[in-house]
Amino acid sequence: MSQADASAEPEAVAGNGLLHRRLFLTRGLTLAGAMGVAGHAHAQVAPPKHPEWMMRQGTGLSGYGQPSKFEDGVKRIMGQPNPLTPTLGSTRTPLEKLTGMITPNGLHFERHHSSVPDINPDAHSLLIHGLVRQPQKWDMSALMRYPMTSVIRFIECSGNSGAAKRAVPQTSVGQIHGLLSCSEWTGVKLSHLLDETGLADGASWIIAEGAEASSMVRSIPLKTALDDVIVALYQNGERIRPEQGYPMRLLVPGCEGSVNVKWVHRIKVVNGPGHSRDETGQYTDLLPDGRALQYTLILGPKSLIIHPSVGMKMSQPGFYEISGLAWSGHGAVRRVEVTADGGKSWADAELTEPVLSKCLTRFRMPWSWNGGPATLASRATDDRGNVQPTHAVAIANYGEVGAYHYNGIQPWAVAQTGEVANVRM
Amino acid sequence: MSQADASAEPEAVAGNGLLHRRLFLTRGLTLAGAMGVAGHAHAQVAPPKHPEWMMRQGTGLSGYGQPSKFEDGVKRIMGQPNPLTPTLGSTRTPLEKLTGMITPNGLHFERHHSSVPDINPDAHSLLIHGLVRQPQKWDMSALMRYPMTSVIRFIECSGNSGAAKRAVPQTSVGQIHGLLSCSEWTGVKLSHLLDETGLADGASWIIAEGAEASSMVRSIPLKTALDDVIVALYQNGERIRPEQGYPMRLLVPGCEGSVNVKWVHRIKVVNGPGHSRDETGQYTDLLPDGRALQYTLILGPKSLIIHPSVGMKMSQPGFYEISGLAWSGHGAVRRVEVTADGGKSWADAELTEPVLSKCLTRFRMPWSWNGGPATLASRATDDRGNVQPTHAVAIANYGEVGAYHYNGIQPWAVAQTGEVANVRM
Numbered sequence: 001m002s003q004a005d006a007s008a009e010p011e012a013v014a015g016n017g018l019l020h021r022r023l024f025l026t027r028g029l030t031l032a033g034a035m036g037v038a039g040h041a042h043a044q045v046a047p048p049k050h051p052e053w054m055m056r057q058g059t060g061l062s063g064y065g066q067p068s069k070f071e072d073g074v075k076r077i078m079g080q081p082n083p084l085t086p087t088l089g090s091t092r093t094p095l096e097k098l099t100g101m102i103t104p105n106g107l108h109f110e111r112h113h114s115s116v117p118d119i120n121p122d123a124h125s126l127l128i129h130g131l132v133r134q135p136q137k138w139d140m141s142a143l144m145r146y147p148m149t150s151v152i153r154f155i156e157c158s159g160n161s162g163a164a165k166r167a168v169p170q171t172s173v174g175q176i177h178g179l180l181s182c183s184e185w186t187g188v189k190l191s192h193l194l195d196e197t198g199l200a201d202g203a204s205w206i207i208a209e210g211a212e213a214s215s216m217v218r219s220i221p222l223k224t225a226l227d228d229v230i231v232a233l234y235q236n237g238e239r240i241r242p243e244q245g246y247p248m249r250l251l252v253p254g255c256e257g258s259v260n261v262k263w264v265h266r267i268k269v270v271n272g273p274g275h276s277r278d279e280t281g282q283y284t285d286l287l288p289d290g291r292a293l294q295y296t297l298i299l300g301p302k303s304l305i306i307h308p309s310v311g312m313k314m315s316q317p318g319f320y321e322i323s324g325l326a327w328s329g330h331g332a333v334r335r336v337e338v339t340a341d342g343g344k345s346w347a348d349a350e351l352t353e354p355v356l357s358k359c360l361t362r363f364r365m366p367w368s369w370n371g372g373p374a375t376l377a378s379r380a381t382d383d384r385g386n387v388q389p390t391h392a393v394a395i396a397n398y399g400e401v402g403a404y405h406y407n408g409i410q411p412w413a414v415a416q417t418g419e420v421a422n423v424r425m
Numbered sequence: 426m427s428q429a430d431a432s433a434e435p436e437a438v439a440g441n442g443l444l445h446r447r448l449f450l451t452r453g454l455t456l457a458g459a460m461g462v463a464g465h466a467h468a469q470v471a472p473p474k475h476p477e478w479m480m481r482q483g484t485g486l487s488g489y490g491q492p493s494k495f496e497d498g499v500k501r502i503m504g505q506p507n508p509l510t511p512t513l514g515s516t517r518t519p520l521e522k523l524t525g526m527i528t529p530n531g532l533h534f535e536r537h538h539s540s541v542p543d544i545n546p547d548a549h550s551l552l553i554h555g556l557v558r559q560p561q562k563w564d565m566s567a568l569m570r571y572p573m574t575s576v577i578r579f580i581e582c583s584g585n586s587g588a589a590k591r592a593v594p595q596t597s598v599g600q601i602h603g604l605l606s607c608s609e610w611t612g613v614k615l616s617h618l619l620d621e622t623g624l625a626d627g628a629s630w631i632i633a634e635g636a637e638a639s640s641m642v643r644s645i646p647l648k649t650a651l652d653d654v655i656v657a658l659y660q661n662g663e664r665i666r667p668e669q670g671y672p673m674r675l676l677v678p679g680c681e682g683s684v685n686v687k688w689v690h691r692i693k694v695v696n697g698p699g700h701s702r703d704e705t706g707q708y709t710d711l712l713p714d715g716r717a718l719q720y721t722l723i724l725g726p727k728s729l730i731i732h733p734s735v736g737m738k739m740s741q742p743g744f745y746e747i748s749g750l751a752w753s754g755h756g757a758v759r760r761v762e763v764t765a766d767g768g769k770s771w772a773d774a775e776l777t778e779p780v781l782s783k784c785l786t787r788f789r790m791p792w793s794w795n796g797g798p799a800t801l802a803s804r805a806t807d808d809r810g811n812v813q814p815t816h817a818v819a820i821a822n823y824g825e826v827g828a829y830h831y832n833g834i835q836p837w838a839v840a841q842t843g844e845v846a847n848v849r850m
Contacts (some may be wrong), residue, residue, distance in 0.1 A: 024572040024617075027651075032561065032621050035570045051549070054638055055544035060512035060540060061665070063500035064531040067489075068671045069665050070546055075488035087485035098662040100575040100611045105529055106489040107663060115485060117478035121495055124476070136457065145460045147449040147746040150525040150777050150787055186525045192449075196457050213479055226452075236661065237523040238532060239496050242484070246493045321572040352575050354779040362575055 010366070014347035016340035016374050019366040028057040029223070034319035034368070037055040067106075071208045073097075076107055077174050087115035088214075090157070092178025095306050100321070101352070101360040103181035105236050110243045111157050111179065113278070114214035117263055121247035124211065126193075126231065130268035132200030140247060143188055149230060150186040153252065154327050154360045156299055158256035158283055158404040165394075165406040167424045173309035176422065177410070180207055180325075182360040187232035190225050194269070202271040208250055211265040218259040219273035219295065220252060228253050231238055231264065234283070254329030254358040255297040256405070258283055285398040285405060292397065297331030300397075301388045302407040303336055303363070303380035314418035317371030322349070323364045328382035332356060335381040336363040342375035342411065343425055349378070357383075369414070435791070439772035441765035441799050444777040444791040449746070459744035459793070484618035492531075498522075501532055502599050513639075515582070517603025519624040520731050524748070526577070526777070526785040530661050535668045536582050536604065538703070539639035542688055546672035549636065550619075552654065555693035558623030565672060571613040574655060576678065579607040579752050579785045581724055583681035583708055583829040590819075590831040592638040592849045598734035600849065602835070605750075607785040610676045612657035615650050619694070627696040633675055636690040644698035644720065645677060645683040653678050656689065661807035680722040681830070683708055693821065710823040710830060718823065724754035725822075726813045727832040728761055728788070728805035739843035742796030747774070748789045753807035757781060760806040761788040767800035768850055774803070782808075789810030794839070802850055816849055 011020040023029070067074065076091035090111040093103055110116075121140045129135035157179035164176050199222075206225045210216040219231070232240060232251040240246045245262030252259045258278065271280070273295055285293040303326035308314055326333045332355050337346040349363035363378065380388045389397065394408035411425035436445040450453070492499065501516035515536040518528055535541075546565045554560035582604035589601050624647075631650045635641040645654070657665060657676040666672045670687030677684045683703065698704070698720060710718040728751035733739055751758045757780050762771040774788035790804065805813045814822065821834035836850035 024614075027616060028620055029617070030621050031571060031617065032567075035567075051544075051636065053544050054636055054640065057512055057638060058540035059541040061501075061503060061514055061516045061535055061537065062501065062668065063516070064492075065501075065533065065535075065666045065668050066531065067663060068546075068667045069543075070671075074663060076486075076490075078486060078488065087482055089486055091486045091488070099573065099659050100609045102527060102609045102661045104661045104663045106491065108485055108490065110490075112486065115483035117483040118494075119476075119478050121493075124838070142460075145745070146456060147789065147791065148524065148748070152779075184525045184527045189449075191452060192454070192456065194608075195453055196455050211476065211479055215479065215484060215633070234524050236527045236529045237525045238499060238529045241490045242493045243490050246495075320570070323573070354577075354781060356779060364572065366572065387821045399749065401514060 010368070014339065014345040017368040017370055018338060018340050018347045019368060021348055021365055021367045031319055036316045036318050039386055045106040059248050076110065077178055088112050088403045090179060092174050093181045094174040095178050095180070096173045096309055101182050101362050102236065103183060105183070105238070105241050108181040108183065108241070109157065109179045111380045113216055113255060114212050116243045117212045118242070119211060119247060119263060124247050124265060126248065126265060126267070128193055128197045128267045128269065131203040132268050132269050133200055137196050138193070143231065143233070146188040146192055148186050149189055150184055151230070152182065152184045152356055152359050153251060153253045154180060154182040154358065155257050155260055156180045156226040158258065158299070160306040161406045162403050164408065164410050164422070167422060169422060170311070171422065172311040173304060173306050177304050179257065183235045184237065185230060186234035187251065190229040192232055193231065194226060203269045205270050205273050207274040208261040208264050211263040211264040212377060213314055216258065216261050216276050217274060217276035218261055219276065219279060220259055222269070224252065229354065255300060259297055274323055284406060285402045287399045296398070296405055300327040300405065300407040301330065301380040301382045301386045302326070303378040303388055304410050305376050305378050305412060308414065308420045308424040309412055312420045312422050314369060314414065314420070317369050320367045320369055321364055322367045322376065323362060324378055326361045326363055326378065326380040327359065328380065328386060329358060330386055331358065331383045333361040333380055334383045337379045338365045340367060340374050343377060346379065371416060373416060374414040375411050375423065375425060376414060377409050379409055428486065436792070439764065439770035442795055443763060443765050443772045444793060446773055446790055448791045451757040454782045456744055461741050461743050493707065501535065502603055513537050514606060517599050518606045519596045519599040520603050520605070521598045521734055526607050526787055527611040527661065530608070530663070530666050533606040533608065533666070533669055534582065534604045536682060538641055539637050541668045542637045543667070544636060544672060544688060549672050549690060551692070553618055553622045553671065553692045553694065555695055556628040557694050558625055561622050563618070568613055568656065568658070572619055573611050574614055575609055575611040575693060576655070577607065577609045577781055578676060578678045578783050579605060580682050580685055580778035583683065583724070586831045587828045589833065589835050589847070592847060594847060595736070596727060596847065597736040598731050601731050604682065608660045609662065610655060610657040611659035612655040615654040615656055618656065619651060620662055624694060630695050630698050632693045632695055632699040633686040633689050634686040634691040635686045641683065641686050641811040642699060642703050643686055644701065644704060645684055649677065677843060679724060679725055681708065698801065708829060710827045712824045721830055725832040726753040726755070726805045726807045726811045727751070728802050728803040728813055729835050730803050730837060733839065734837055734844045735845050735847040737845045739794065739839065739845070742794050745792045745794055746789055747792045747801065749803055750789060751786045751788055751803065753805065753811060754783060755811055756808045757785065758786040758805055759808045762804045763790045764802050765792060765799050768802060771804065796841060798841060799839040800836050800848065800850060801839060802834050804834055
């Protein structure tokens with residue numbers, strides 16, 4: 001559809017009403033009628049009367065702002081905690097209430113294996129020892145002197161999306177997929193610190209330990225550690241929040257959440273992975289033959305349609321913008337395809353710039369819903385050519401019983417009532 | 426300096442210790458000695474003892490996270506309010522305590538001409554009328570149905586940096602330049618809404634009005650309004666904060682803060698600018714001949730060194746990373762040059778990716794401080810070729826008496842004591 005042709009029918013690009021992704025870049029397009037939101041479109045529209053908040057003074061300046069009271073419902077999604085261990089568990093990012101690619105710090109998902117330690121940064125330090133030429137220890141003021149780097153990267157818990165794997169019928173997209181957030185992280189490249197200690201013969205892995213009561217211990221290949229791992233000190237501009245690892249955490253871009261060790265205080269350079277409790281009792285993938293995959297750290301290509309998604313109700317037939325998120329632990333998202341007919345036909349969605357490596361990418365796609373049943377789904381391809389798998393392939397990759405690494409295509413069924421359900425395609 | 430040559434002397438690229446910007450990309454570089462932070466570098470470094478926070482349970486999960494209590498000092502910088510009008514004025518982003526390019530929502534600068542209205546979004550709507558074919562009014566639910574776009578863009582008050590213009594001796598970089606913040610904004614392109622109303626003959630400007638008690642009224646050329654202006658609903662993923670215009674504001678990328686009208690509820694399409702109180706009594710540039718420039722909306726190229734900056738004290742001679750922010754209302758930053766000898770020689774700083782249009786860009790530059798006096802400054806060039814002016818040229822552009830649009834080069838003088846002062850170069 002060209003700019004000069006805005007009054008023509010929008011170009012269908014796949015079955016069941018999917019329209020060309022560039023449609024919304026067209027000038028001269030009128031949407032209100034097609035969306036059923038043109039109720040106010042009459043010449044007698046009057047300038048607004050002065051509402052009450054224009055007739056009185058409001059609130060004043062503040063040192064640290066908070067959301068509007070009308071957004072009180074926008075909170076991290078809490079699970080049902082075990083009453084014997086109320087401080088451990090997880091909260092999820094309410095993806096369905098957010099948009100863009102940045103997650104505000106207050107809504108970044110949490111996953112704690114014991115609780116959030118109340119660390120005094122002046123008493124915290126980072127030690128690197130083991131197979132190094134010279135062990136070294138940095139306190140905050142020493143670390144703050146180093147050159148820093150900033151990157152926008154997602155963090156996803158490898159246990160994310162378990163309810164999608166099991167096609168749990170009624171829930172919300174945040175409840176299913178909200179162990180996923182994205183921030184601008186700033187800190188010191190771990191390679192700078194390993195250059196200070198030097199590496200001894202045989203060094204091939206590192207083991208990172210957190211300073212919380214349960215001490216998360218995870219192993220990372222040295223090659224990864226020397227590549228793009230950061231000792232992160234800042235999140236979206238300000239110091240990292242306590243529940244994200246204050247005063248410092250590892251950022252291991254593209255790798256499962258738990259290796260992004262929070263409250264990190266010790267890194268040991270070793271000659272092989274540590275087989276810690278946190279990577280044997282958890283975070284392994286049990287296969288049908290009884291073997292378990294270990295150290296499957298890199299998160300595969302994945303995407304989600306968020307608008308519309310399970311639990312939402314579409315008010316009436318007409319024009320909609322389908323939008324969602326795509327990401328890959330291997331690199332940048334190259335392509336997101338969308339289907340509205342349960343996978344019979346697919347078309348490319350528009351990717352919102354900037355499209356960054358190991359970062360969430362927002363995709364958008366115009367859709368004309370005819371009011372009939374529709375099955376919507378998205379499929380991500382990354383710049384290494386990895387394609388988000390079907391449910392069957394995802395199960396074959398990581399086993400059926402495990403809770404980790406599920407990245408199968410997520411379909412939503414839209415009923416004639418407009419209700420959206422979580423289904424298997 | 427090549428990777429194979431990491432042990433050689435770093436390459437000097439300009440006077441008084443500036444080193445090649447790619448130095449920190451070199452592997453095998455050791456910095457601790459050069460930074461005087463190697464006090465812990467001995468073979469007897471022991472694994473950390475268990476600090477108190479590892480010996481007890483910490484805090485639990487939370488619905489909406491907050492910064493650590495150890496960061497209580499990181500707040501917006503308050504001016505001295507007029508006791509008769511305590512709710513109006515401004516707070517500034519504490520730039521010296523932040524890094525990266527994103528400003529966390531709680532620390533985005535504020536500028537209110539009366540106060541923050543407590544708007545119920547269900548009772549708020551946006552009207553577009555005037556020189557249109559069909560006036561239209563959108564409530565929140567109607568607007569939420571439209572296709573959206575997300576962009577990372579700065580907002581800067583045109584009154585920013587007044588203390589730099591006057592070379593106020595003692596203060597902080599946030600105090601001087603902190604009417605500057607950057608967020609990912611998501612909303613509906615204003616062009617979509619103007620397409621709905623259509624435009625009548627003679628339409629050439631719009632006038633936007635805010636729904637606060639003092640009703641900010643600003644004029645914007647129609648050409649700009651149809652280009653990249655957004656009715657912004659989300660900031661860094663979540664709904665816009667009350668002090669940033671909840672439930673909706675204009676985002677006019679690259680243009681002075683006040684035209685990014687907060688709490689916007691009315692847009693009138695007109696045949697010329699409105700000459701409102703807010704653009705005659707304020708936001709004009711008085712020239713020496715008595716004339717005043719009006720509608721100087723686009724903010725020129727600008728940059729700041731933030732580390733180090735006024736009020737900081739450098740502990741000892743050695744290696745430092747100079748870092749700061751650069752931006753331009755005309756487009757993307759193409760280049761930032763840094764001097765350490767008061768402008769006698771300059772060298773290019775490293776720009777942190779992604780470098781986006783009308784967005785803050787973090788720059789970084791290695792520096793070896795010899796302990797002698799130094800005058801540091803940065804100079805931005807944008808992708809249209811606009812160069813940040815000297816103080817003299819900035820004064821010539823916008824006049825000496827006015828408080829707006831100052832984008833002169835900001836020098837900091839480093840004394841032999843390590844103290845950093847605000848000076849004129």
